[in-house]
Amino acid sequence: MTHQDLCIIGAGPAGMDAAIAARQAGLSVTVLDEALRPGGQIYRDVTRADDARLKILGPDYAAGRKLAEAFAASDSTYLSGATVWHVEQDASGYALSYSQNGASHLVRADALIVATGAVERPMPLPGWTLPGVTTTGALQILLKTAGTVAEDVVLIGCGPLQLLLAAQMVAAGRPPRAILETVPNANYLSALKHLPGALRGMGYLTKGLTLLRKVRAAGVPIYRDVQDISLDGDSQLEAVSFSAGGRSHRIETGTAGLHHGVVPNQQITRLMRCEHVWNDAQQAFQPVTDSYGETSLPGLYVAGDGAGIRGARSAALAGRIAALRVAEKAGRPASPDMPRLRRELAKDAAVRPFLETLYAPAAQALxxxxxxxxxxxxxxxxxxxxxxxxxxxxxxxxxxxxxxxxxxxxxxxxxxxxxxxxxxxxxxxxxxxxGYFRIRPPLKPLSLSELAAFEPDTE
CATH class of the missing domain: 1.10.10.1100 (BFD-like [2Fe-2S]-binding domain)
Structure with missing residues (x-):
């Protein structure tokens, strides 16, 4: 059994930047990552993407390679393919039980940063359980990991991810069949009041307009203010029915991607009985944290989208801030970078009220x-x-x-x-x-053989 100054769960932008900062401060760090390679969802498989795939996925994705390389050079202990299935707090800090290579292990740490990111919001529609219906995030994972682009896809819902995937599919030479956008027309007017603040993050607005132009230039039909959505078929998806512009429509297709935003992954913080609060703007629960990301449990931090949806850049900043705070509490000198990091975080998050108002979850799915x-x-x-x-x-x-x-x-x-x-x-x-479900261990399905093959690590 090993004991570290800091354990980090997740190797996305928040987890990687936290590990880099913690190692620079002289802390011992173990990062547990369920994936086989670092990157998280946003930079999934970036370390092995070739130039063609980097071009398709765009510069924001490609930027993750430098972060992954810096993480690899940080000399953190990186446990890939490690599924954390239980976390406990005791007198010595935090004990994490995880499964790797068919056996269970235990690692302890004085402090813990949860950087498990977000999950897609459920979008229950008639027929959403049919084969051929998946999420926009799953379609993007196929593109990132295997270079596979599904054919004849109808994208349904709203949010930046939907537009990004559509543009990536265009770049890959297989544009979506159509985009059914569920944003009510009234949302555009409601979002205008947040536009002045959003201009602080003008780069995000410019990127969005650029993506939209690419999709339109490819001739992809975009239906606005879509309602009455139904995914039709008997044993598999055959068509999507909906209304838009005062007319009924039906598009025959065998593949549909659903998406109306992402929400914090709260499984670990719920397991640990951290205090949570309902975020009305994001229509989701999130753990209560201080300005450093520390939860109601001393020494347990949440960095990145798990503490509230802000995106990859903010996630990396939040990971660094949390790690520097852990180092300071462990007796290292306070970082002179903290004020600058806070300013950058506030600037990067300025666009969120605009996006959250514009892309509010679809009423039919709620x-x-x-x-x-x-x-x-x-x-x-x-x-x-x-x-x-x-x-x-x-x-x-x-x-x-x-x-x-x-x-x-x-x-x-x-x-x-x-x-x-x-x-x-x-x-x-x-x-x-x-309220929400009470979460209990194991956090993920665990076989008896993995539990029976418990292998205590040695110092």
Whole structure:
């Protein structure tokens, strides 16, 4: 069993920059990463991407290679393919149980930075469980890891990721069949009040317009203010039906990508019983943190999108800030870079209110029809959840007792926010009052053989 000054879970921009800063401050660091190579979701597989793929994915993705190279040179202990399945706090700090190469191990640290990023928001629509229907994020993962671009794709939803993937598909020579944008026309007017602040992050607005021009130049149809979406088919996706511009439409296709934003991955902070709060602007829960990313548990920090959605640049800054704070608490000199890092973080986040107002989650997905499947693991519909709420189940954990929602392998990652939203809608309470699932170990499915093959590490 090893003991480190700092453990970091996740090797995306927040985790890598935190490790670099911590090593520069003289701390011993172990980074546990479920992936086989560093990069996280945003820079997934950047270390082995060839020039052609870098060109398709764009300069923001390619920039991750320099960060990954700096991380590799930091001399941090990097455990790839390591799935953290339990975290505990004790007198000596934090103990992390993880599975790697078919066996379980344990590592301890004085401090912990959770840099597990975000997950895509559930978008339950009629037919979303059909083969051929996936998420926009999954389609991008195929492109990053295998250079594979699905054909005849209809992209449904809203958000920067949807537009980015569409532009990347155009660059790869396989533009999407169509984009169905769920942003109501009224959102454009609502977002205007945040435009002056967003101009501090003018680079993001310019990038968005550039991506949009590329997609339009490729002749990709974009339907605005799309409503009444249905994914049609018997044993697989055959068509997408919807209304837009006062007309009904139907596009025959075998592949659709759903997306209406990402939300903080709160599994570890929920497991640790950290205090959480409902972020109404982002329509998601997030852990309560101070300006350094420290949670309600001393020594446990969250850096990056897991503390609230801000993007890759902000994630890296937040990771560095958290690591420098850990080093300072461990007795190292306070970093003179801290004020500058805070200013850069505030500037980078200035565009968020504009984006959050413009790309608010689709109303149809927040309040799906009764027959729509919500919990895919246990096959529970929206109507069943509403009925349980009407039977005085006050929150997700009580509905779990009734219906087993959130008890499958994903532990609510796919359905959690939708379950909370349905109960809140039915009861008339806010999502914050309604609450979220209580998360228990193991965080990810664990085989008995992995547990039985526990191998204590030695100092």
């Amino acid at each position: 309040a799906p029809r009764d027959e729509v499947m919500i919990c895919r693991c246990e096959e529970v519909t929206a109507g069943q959840i509403r009925a349980a709420a009407k039977a005085n189940a006050p929150g997700p954990n009580q509905v779990k007792s009734f219906l087993r929602t959130g008890m499958g392998p994903c532990q609510g990652r796919t359905c959690g926010l939708a379950v909370t939203g349905l109960i809140a809608e039915t009861s008339g309470r806010s999502p914050g009052e309604t």
